[in-house]
Amino acid sequence: MTKLFVFDLGNVILPFEHRQIGAKLYERSRDRKGLTPQRIFDILFDMEKGLINPYEEGLMSSSEFFGGLKSRFELDMDIEAFKDIWNPIFREDRDVNKAILYLKERDYPLFLLSNTNELHFSYIIEKYPIVHVFDEWILSFEVGAKKPEERIFRTIFEKMDIPAGEVFYIDDIARYVEAAKGLGIDGMVFRDGKQLWDVVNKKVDRQATRARTLRSS
Numbered sequence: 001m002t003k004l005f006v007f008d009l010g011n012v013i014l015p016f017e018h019r020q021i022g023a024k025l026y027e028r029s030r031d032r033k034g035l036t037p038q039r040i041f042d043i044l045f046d047m048e049k050g051l052i053n054p055y056e057e058g059l060m061s062s063s064e065f066f067g068g069l070k071s072r073f074e075l076d077m078d079i080e081a082f083k084d085i086w087n088p089i090f091r092e093d094r095d096v097n098k099a100i101l102y103l104k105e106r107d108y109p110l111f112l113l114s115n116t117n118e119l120h121f122s123y124i125i126e127k128y129p130i131v132h133v134f135d136e137w138i139l140s141f142e143v144g145a146k147k148p149e150e151r152i153f154r155t156i157f158e159k160m161d162i163p164a165g166e167v168f169y170i171d172d173i174a175r176y177v178e179a180a181k182g183l184g185i186d187g188m189v190f191r192d193g194k195q196l197w198d199v200v201n202k203k204v205d206r207q208a209t210r211a212r213t214l215r216s217s
Contacts, residue, residue, distance in 0.1 A: 001166060001207055002108075002166060002167070002168040002186070002203050002207070003108070003109070003162060003166040003167075004108070004109050004110075004111065004156075004160060004162055004166060004167045004168070005103055005108055005109075005110050005111070005167075005168050005170070005200075006110075006111040006112075006113050006138075006156060006167060006168065006169045006170070006185075007100070007110065007111070007112055007113070007134075007170050008113060008114060008169075008170060008171040008172060008173075008176070008190070009112055009113075009114035009116060009124075009131075010090075010114065010115075010116070010172075011172040011190075012093075012096060012170055012171065012172050012190045013092075013093065013096055013097070013100070013112075013128075013130060013131070014090040014091065014092065014093070014124065014128060015090070015091055015093055016089045016090045016091070017089055018041075018045065018089045019041055020089070021040075021041065021044065021085060021086060021089070022037040022038060022039075022040040022041030022042075022044065023037040024085045025037075025040050025069070025073055025075060025085065026040055028075050028076050028077050028081075028085075029073045029074055029075060029076070030074040030075070030076050031074040035073065040073060043072070044069075051065075051068065051069065051072070052117065053146070055117050055118075055141070056115050056116060056117045056140045056141055056146055057140060057141065057144055057145065057146055058140070058141040058142060058143070058144045059144075061118075062079070062117075062118045062119050063079065065117075065119075066079045066082050069082070070082075083119060083123070086119055086120070087119060087120060087123040088123075090124065090127075090128070092128060092130070093193055094193075095192070095193025095194065095196070095197065096193050096196060097130050098193075098197075099193065099196050099197055099200050100130060100133055101130075101133065102200065102204075103200060103204070104133050106204060109135045109136075109160065110133060110134045110135055111134060111135060111136045111137075111138060111156060111159065111160075112131060112134040112136070112137045112138065112139075113138040113147075113152065113153075113155075113156070113169070114137075114138070114139055114140065115140045115146045115147050116139055116140060116141065117140075117141050118141055121137075121139060121141075136159045136160070138152065138155045138156065138159065140152060143155050147171075147173075147176045147179060148175055148176050148178075148179035149179075150179070150182075150183065153179065153180050153183050153185065154183070156185075163184075164183055164184030164185050165184055165185075165186065167185045167186065168185075168186050168187060168188075168203065169185050169186070169187035169188075170187065170188055170190050170196065171187065171189065171190060172189065172190045172191075173189075174189045177189050
């Protein structure tokens with residue numbers, strides 16, 4: 001029986017498109033030799049070697065991260081101009097928002113678990129009220145570990161005393177869902193709001209039926 005729902009943030013709650021970051025930084029580079037928009041994007045966001053990884057693991061401050069990029073790409077901008085490129089990449093998914101509020105109205109505890117960084121999350125908490133519905137935020141740059149590392153998932157159990165089998169995790173990346181399942185956490189690979197609603201409704205209805213059965217026995 002599910003008692004806790006844990007949601008990923010990017011491309012679940014907030015779809016995003018970040019490829020334009022490479023193009024916009026390329027435009028602001030004073031020395032483009034050996035660079036293309038795609039090359040900048042790859043240097044930043046490669047899953048294994050991207051410059052974003054230590055930043056999202058909390059190993060450097062936002063000013064250190066920006067300073068490194070400014071030097072690497074010879075960027076003609078200050079950090080405020082960088083934020084205007086870095087941050088506005090997100091949009092809301094209204095169906096997902098409704099599913100989250102539906103669960104909240106039924107008193108399910110809700111956790112947010114995300115690979116993210118200080119600049120993005122500071123922007124998100126100002127612009128998207130839905131994140132304030134969650135009871136706990138588990139953020140890679142605060143935990144010091146990124147998915148699929150076991151440590152970030154174990155933070156769930158530091159925040160709440162609950163068996164792994166009563167946790168349901170929602171993420172758009174299959175290997176992260178599999179990593180959670182390795183700890184006994186059930187989960188789903190998110191595709192869209194309709195699929196999420198189908199799963200949520202089945203879980204809530206099943207548990208409501210079970211509760212009625214227990215009351216009548």
